[in-house]
Amino acid sequence: MLTRNRLQDAVPRLVLAPSFAAILLFVYGFILYTGFLSLTDSKMLPSYGFVGLENYRKLWALPHWWRALTNLGIFGSLYIIICSVLGLFLAILLDQKIRAEGFLRPIYLYPMALSFIVTGTAWKWFLDPGIGLQNTMHLWGWESFTFTWIKDRNLAIYCVVIAAVWQSSGFVMAMFLAGLRGVDNEIIKAAQIDGASTMTIYRRIIIPLMRPVFLSAFVVLAHLAIKSYDLVVALTGGGPGQATELPATFMYSYTFTRNSMGIGASSAIIMLVMIFSIIIPYLYSELRGGPRA
Amino acid sequence: MSTPSPDNAANINKLARGLIYIALILFAIYYLLPLYVMVVNSVKPLSEIREGNMLSLPSVLTFEPWFTAWSTAQIGVQATGLKPYFMNSILMVVPAVAISTLLGALNGFVLTKWRFRGDNLVFGLMLLACFIPFQIALIPAARILGLLGIAGTTQGLVLIHVVYGLGFTTLFFRNYYAAFPTELVKAAQIDGASFFQIFRRILLPSSGPIIVVTVIWQFTNIWNDFLFGASFGDFDSQPMTVALNNLVSSSSGVKEYNVHFAGAILAALPTLVVYVVSGRYFVRGLMAGAVKG
Amino acid sequence: MAFLEIRNLEKTFGSVRVLKGIDLDVEEGGFLVLVGPSGCGKSTLLNSIAGLETTTGGSISIGGRVVDRLHPSQRDIAMVFQSYALYPNMTVAQNIAFGMEIRGVPKPERDKAISQVADMLQIGHLLDRRPSQLSGGQRQRVAIGRALVRDPLVFLFDEPLSNLDAKLRVDMRTEIKRLHQRMGTTIVYVTHDQIEAMTLATKIAVLKDGLLQQSGTPAEIYNNPANLFVADFMGSPAMNLVPVTIGSNGAAVSISTGRSDSEPLVLSIPNAPAGLAAHAGREAIFGIRPEALTDRDGADRNARHLAESECLIEVVEPAGSDTFAVTRLGDRQVTARLRADANVAAGETARLVFNLDKAVFFDPESGQRIL
Numbered sequence A: 001m002l003t004r005n006r007l008q009d010a011v012p013r014l015v016l017a018p019s020f021a022a023i024l025l026f027v028y029g030f031i032l033y034t035g036f037l038s039l040t041d042s043k044m045l046p047s048y049g050f051v052g053l054e055n056y057r058k059l060w061a062l063p064h065w066w067r068a069l070t071n072l073g074i075f076g077s078l079y080i081i082i083c084s085v086l087g088l089f090l091a092i093l094l095d096q097k098i099r100a101e102g103f104l105r106p107i108y109l110y111p112m113a114l115s116f117i118v119t120g121t122a123w124k125w126f127l128d129p130g131i132g133l134q135n136t137m138h139l140w141g142w143e144s145f146t147f148t149w150i151k152d153r154n155l156a157i158y159c160v161v162i163a164a165v166w167q168s169s170g171f172v173m174a175m176f177l178a179g180l181r182g183v184d185n186e187i188i189k190a191a192q193i194d195g196a197s198t199m200t201i202y203r204r205i206i207i208p209l210m211r212p213v214f215l216s217a218f219v220v221l222a223h224l225a226i227k228s229y230d231l232v233v234a235l236t237g238g239g240p241g242q243a244t245e246l247p248a249t250f251m252y253s254y255t256f257t258r259n260s261m262g263i264g265a266s267s268a269i270i271m272l273v274m275i276f277s278i279i280i281p282y283l284y285s286e287l288r289g290g291p292r293a
Numbered sequence B: 001m002s003t004p005s006p007d008n009a010a011n012i013n014k015l016a017r018g019l020i021y022i023a024l025i026l027f028a029i030y031y032l033l034p035l036y037v038m039v040v041n042s043v044k045p046l047s048e049i050r051e052g053n054m055l056s057l058p059s060v061l062t063f064e065p066w067f068t069a070w071s072t073a074q075i076g077v078q079a080t081g082l083k084p085y086f087m088n089s090i091l092m093v094v095p096a097v098a099i100s101t102l103l104g105a106l107n108g109f110v111l112t113k114w115r116f117r118g119d120n121l122v123f124g125l126m127l128l129a130c131f132i133p134f135q136i137a138l139i140p141a142a143r144i145l146g147l148l149g150i151a152g153t154t155q156g157l158v159l160i161h162v163v164y165g166l167g168f169t170t171l172f173f174r175n176y177y178a179a180f181p182t183e184l185v186k187a188a189q190i191d192g193a194s195f196f197q198i199f200r201r202i203l204l205p206s207s208g209p210i211i212v213v214t215v216i217w218q219f220t221n222i223w224n225d226f227l228f229g230a231s232f233g234d235f236d237s238q239p240m241t242v243a244l245n246n247l248v249s250s251s252s253g254v255k256e257y258n259v260h261f262a263g264a265i266l267a268a269l270p271t272l273v274v275y276v277v278s279g280r281y282f283v284r285g286l287m288a289g290a291v292k293g
Numbered sequence C: 001m002a003f004l005e006i007r008n009l010e011k012t013f014g015s016v017r018v019l020k021g022i023d024l025d026v027e028e029g030g031f032l033v034l035v036g037p038s039g040c041g042k043s044t045l046l047n048s049i050a051g052l053e054t055t056t057g058g059s060i061s062i063g064g065r066v067v068d069r070l071h072p073s074q075r076d077i078a079m080v081f082q083s084y085a086l087y088p089n090m091t092v093a094q095n096i097a098f099g100m101e102i103r104g105v106p107k108p109e110r111d112k113a114i115s116q117v118a119d120m121l122q123i124g125h126l127l128d129r130r131p132s133q134l135s136g137g138q139r140q141r142v143a144i145g146r147a148l149v150r151d152p153l154v155f156l157f158d159e160p161l162s163n164l165d166a167k168l169r170v171d172m173r174t175e176i177k178r179l180h181q182r183m184g185t186t187i188v189y190v191t192h193d194q195i196e197a198m199t200l201a202t203k204i205a206v207l208k209d210g211l212l213q214q215s216g217t218p219a220e221i222y223n224n225p226a227n228l229f230v231a232d233f234m235g236s237p238a239m240n241l242v243p244v245t246i247g248s249n250g251a252a253v254s255i256s257t258g259r260s261d262s263e264p265l266v267l268s269i270p271n272a273p274a275g276l277a278a279h280a281g282r283e284a285i286f287g288i289r290p291e292a293l294t295d296r297d298g299a300d301r302n303a304r305h306l307a308e309s310e311c312l313i314e315v316v317e318p319a320g321s322d323t324f325a326v327t328r329l330g331d332r333q334v335t336a337r338l339r340a341d342a343n344v345a346a347g348e349t350a351r352l353v354f355n356l357d358k359a360v361f362f363d364p365e366s367g368q369r370i371l
Helices: A002-037 A054-061 A063-094 A101-113 A116-126 A133-139 A156-181 A185-193 A198-209 A211-227 A230-235 A247-257 A261-287 B006-042 B046-051 B064-072 B083-113 B119-131 B135-148 B154-178 B182-190 B195-206 B208-224 B227-232 B240-249 B257-290 C042-050 C092-102 C107-121 C136-148 C166-183 C194-200 C218-223 C228-233
Strands: C004-013 C016-026 C031-035 C057-062 C077-080 C154-158 C186-191 C203-208 C211-216 C240-249 C252-257 C265-269 C283-288 C306-312 C315-318 C322-329 C332-339 C349-355 C360-362
Touching: A002 A261, A002 B083, A002 B119, A002 B135, A002 B154, A002 B195, A054 A063, A054 A261, A063 A101, A063 A156, A063 A211, A063 A247, A063 B006, A101 A156, A101 B006, A101 B257, A116 A156, A116 A230, A116 B006, A116 B240, A116 B257, A156 A211, A156 A230, A156 B006, A185 A198, A185 C042, A185 C077, A211 A247, A211 A261, A230 A247, A230 B240, A247 A261, A247 B135, A261 B119, A261 B135, B006 B257, B046 B257, B064 B257, B083 B119, B083 B154, B083 B182, B083 B195, B083 B208, B083 B240, B119 B154, B135 B154, B135 B227, B154 B208, B154 B227, B182 B195, B208 B240, B208 B257, B227 B240, B240 B257, C004 C042, C016 C042, C016 C057, C016 C203, C016 C211, C031 C042, C031 C194, C042 C057, C042 C077, C042 C154, C042 C186, C077 C136, C092 C107, C092 C136, C107 C136, C136 C166, C166 C194, C186 C194, C194 C218, C203 C218, C203 C228, C211 C218, C211 C228, C228 C240, C228 C283, C228 C360, C240 C332, C252 C283, C265 C306, C306 C322, C322 C349
Parallel strands: C031 C186, C031 C203, C077 C154, C154 C186
Antiparallel strands: C004 C016, C004 C057, C203 C211, C240 C252, C240 C283, C252 C265, C283 C360, C306 C349, C315 C322, C322 C332
8 A cells, every 4th residue: 555655656757757858868968968079079970089179169260150150140139129129019009909900910920830941932032133022123113123132142141130020020029919918007097197198108117017028039039049040041041152151050061061060069069058048047037936826 | 278179189199090000001011922922923834923023913823833842843852742741741740749748738737736846947957948959959869869760750750849849848738737726636636536537637628728729839830840850851751841942942953933932832831720720829829938937 | 166076977888888977076175985886887987087088978077177178197186096006117206206207397396295205105215116026005105105296186096905905904094094184185086895985985975887876974875875775785784674564553653574483573663754654555675784783782772762572593693892693584684783792692582672763764666765
C-alpha cells in the first residue's frame, strides 16, 4: 500500500520527465555541444581538435560577419520601431469606435498566418523592377518612377524591412488593441473631467500605460529579428552579393555550404547570447513571484 | 460663451472620423495588395504577366498555373509539382501538433496542480527553450537524428517539431490551468481519482478553448517552418515551404511567375483557412505566446 | 431655484430607456444619495450630471447654469470613481495636479494647492508614490484629494467605498461625512448600500428601473416609504411585510393574517384613520419594522397603540447588541428585534408587541402606500 502511494506521488513528475529531459538534451545539451564545437577545428564535419577561441577571433575578423551584424542592426531596429509605431497607430485608430472594425482587423492581421517563405515570394515579385511596382507605374504612365531597392546593395536590406513589417505589424496592432481595451474606462472619464483633450489623454495617460505592451512587442520582435532566416532566403537569398546577409543566414552558409562548422557554431553562440540577453531579464521579471493566476 | 458651438464641434468630429476611415482603408489596401497580386497573377498566362500590369485583372483566365504548380512543376530536380510535398507537410504536421499539444497539456497540469520543489525552474528552462535561435541546434540535431536512424525522415521532423514546440504548448496550458480552481482537483483526489483520471475527467473537458489555441499555434508554426525542413528533410519528407522555395528559386529555364504565385498560395492556403475559420483563437494564441508567463 | 436641478431627464441606449423622466433638486450644501439596486440607472444619472453621458431629453442645471451642452471639464464638478481611476503612470502629486496642469495653472500655485489638500487628507507622505504603491484606503484618499483640489460646485461620488473592506468602509464613510460638514459643498453620491445612504445623506433618492421611486430626508424614506419597493429596500434587517385582510366592525378596524401553526393573528387598530377603514374587506400588505416589533420590555412606552400576540419563535439570532427573533405570519418570515438578553428560545412561543403607530400599509397590486 505504501509503495503504491509512493508510486502515485511520483506520477506527476514521471509525466513531466520525458518533456523536460528532451528539452534538456535538445536545447541545453545542444547549446553545450555547439558551444564546444565553436572551440574546435570542425570544418565540414565535427572534429574535436581544440583550438580555443580561434574561431571567434576569425569570426570577428570577417567583413562578412560584420556585414551580417550591421544588417541585423539596421533591420532589427527599423523592424521593431516601425512595427511598434505602426501597430500603436493602427490600434488607436481602430479604437475610435470604428464600425467596420470586425472587418478591418482580420485584414491587418492575416499576414501573420503566412509563412515567411510565402511573404518573401510575394514581396520579391512585388518589389522586382521588371514586373512589380516600378513596371506598374511605368505602364500607368509614370515613366520616371524608379524603385530598384531590391537590386541595390545599399538599399536591399530595407526591402527586407518592408516585407517583415508587412508581416508582423498587424500582430503588434492586435497586442496594442488588447492593451487599449484593457485601460480602465473610469481613468479616461476622470481625465475628461480634468479637462484633458483626446490627444492629451492618449499622450499623457493611455500611451504611458502601454509600457508593458511595448516591452512584450519589443521582446517578440527582437527575437524574431535575430532568428530571421526564411524571409531573407525567400526574398533576396542574402543578396545582392552579401547585402542582406543576417547572422542566421551567415551561420547556415558557413556551417553547411562553406564547410566552416567551427565558425558557424561560434556565430550561433553569438546569436544565442544576443537573444538571451534580451529574453532572460524579461522572463525573469515576468515569472518573478510565481505563477500568475 | 467660451465653449465651442456644438455644431462646429460636430463638423470637426465628422472630418476627423472621415480621415480616420481613409487612413484605415489605405492600410487595408497595403495589407491586401500582395495577396491580391498573387491571386490575380496566378490565373494569368505568363505572356500577360510579362507584358501587362501586375495589378490588372486577367484578360484571359487560366487555371493552368495552378495545375502545373500542384502536379507537374519542376521542384529541384524532379518534375513532381508540389503535391508530394503537401502530403509530406500534412504527415509531419498532424502527429507533431497532436503529440506536442497532449504533452503540453500534461505538463501544464503538473506544473500548476502538482507543484514540487524547483517547478518554477523547470518551467523557466522549458519556456526559455521557445526563444533559442534554432541555428544553434542544427549541427547536433543532425547528428542525433542520424544516430536514431531517422535522419531525412518525417519521423525525424516530427520529433524535432515536438521538442521545440513543447515550451509554447506547456506555457499555454500552464497559464490556462493556473486559473482553473485547484479545489476541484483536491475534491477529485479526496474522491479517490488518480492523476490521469483527474486529468481526463476534470481538466480536459474544460480545456476546449486552450486546446484550440494551442493546436492553431502549433499548426501554423510547424506548417510555416522552413529552417528545420530545409536542414533535416529530403525528398520523402521535405515540407511545402522548402518545396515552394525550390520552385521559386530554381534557376533553370523561364521563370514561370504565375506558377510561382499559384504555388505560394497553395503553401499559404492551409494556414489562411485556419486563420479565416478561427481568427479569434489565432489572435488569442499570439497574445498568449507574447504576453506573460 | 435649487442649486442642482434635474428636470425630466431621459436617457435611452438604443431601445432601452435607462432614465425615464427623472426630476430631482438639491439645495446648496446638500448631500444627495442616489440609491437603488444595480441596473436602476443611478450611475447613468450621475454620469449624466458629470457630462460623461449625453442625455436624450430633459435638462440639468448647476448653480443656476444649464450645463446640458457643456463638456465635463466645464461643468465645475469633480468626481470620485469606484475604481478610484487614479492615473497609474503619475505620482500622487501629479494625479492631484493633473487637472490644474491641463488648465494651465502655474506650478507654484499647483504646489500650494497640492499641499493644502494633502494636509487636509493626511496624505502628505504619499505624494511621491505611485498609485500601485498605495493601499486601498490611501488610493481612496488620493481620489478624494484629486476632487477636492478642483474646489468644484458639486462633488460626484460613484460608489466610492465599494472596493474597500468592511472596517475601512465604515471609517471612510465617517471621513466623507466629516469632510462634507467642514467644506459644505454640494455632493451627489451613488451607492447600492442603503446604510451608506442613511448615514450620509441629507436627501435620499431611491431609483428602480430608471424611475425615481421616492426622494426625501433619510427619516422620511425610512419611516414613510412611498411604496413596497422603498420599504423593502431601505433598512436592515428589512421591514416585515405581511399580507393581511382589513376588517371593520363598526368604528373598529382590524387586520388579520393566517398562521400555519396557530390561530390567525388579529390586531385591532383603534382610532384608525378613515383611509384604512375605506379599505375594509380588502387585502393589503402590512409593514412593520423589526424595531417596532419587540417583547414587552422593549416596547416603546410613548407609543399610542400597542398590540400583543403570542408567536411561535422559529429561530433566534443573537447579534450582540440585539437579539433577532424570527417568527412566521401569513407565510412570511417576520423578524422582531429584542434586547440582547431577551428571554426567547427557538421552538417556544413568546409574547410579541406590535407598535402600530409605526405600521404602514400598501396596496398589494400596485405596491403603493395606502396609509
